[in-house]
Amino acid sequence: DAGVIQSPRHEVTEMGQEVTLRCKPISGHDYLFWYRQTMMRGLELLIYFNNNVPIDDSGMPEDRFSAKMPNASFSTLKIQPSEPRDSAVYFCASSFQVSGNTIYFGEGSWLTVV
């Protein structure tokens, strides 16, 4: 079975540019999570969705970040405009039901903003 699929795997962009990260969750999963990982701050939850509806976006750093889930098989995380401090690995993860103990991560999108 296909796992969580993220794209792009790596992106280098200039400060001020728009960045769009994409995620396809595991089929049938009803929860989708966006995490950011840096050396300084570790893994931080940015936002999560249940049945395509955003439930908690309190981790989104600021208005430059936005996330959408137009359908059960696709989500985007957008940064506009990007800044060097946004450089990190962005992980998408999905799970089935709130009581499910396992969330499955994608391989991550490695973002560098120069």
Place this chain on the structure above:
Amino acid sequence: RKEVEQDPGPFNVPEGATVAFNCTYSNSASQSFFWYRQDCRKEPKLLMSVYSSGNEDGRFTAQLNRASQYISLLIRDSKLSDSATYLCVVKRGGKLIFGQGTELSVKP
């Protein structure tokens, strides 16, 4: 103060050693507890859930003390392949909240 705190690490141990990781969490509303493993430049993966009664999976033993809000992971007879970062995780509502992780390096 972070909601989930772990030993700072790194831990450098010889093969065959027993190593213990500790973790504390600050929110008593936390419902479930886990250890995840993350290899270098890879995504985190579930290692094991942690139950109040304690649970074991081969060489790995996890313990939870709800009163003290403390979680532990013991690895016995460590292998080179155990080298990774171990992440303490608590679940609260729909969220999984991760500790910073403790890096383990097992040497021959």
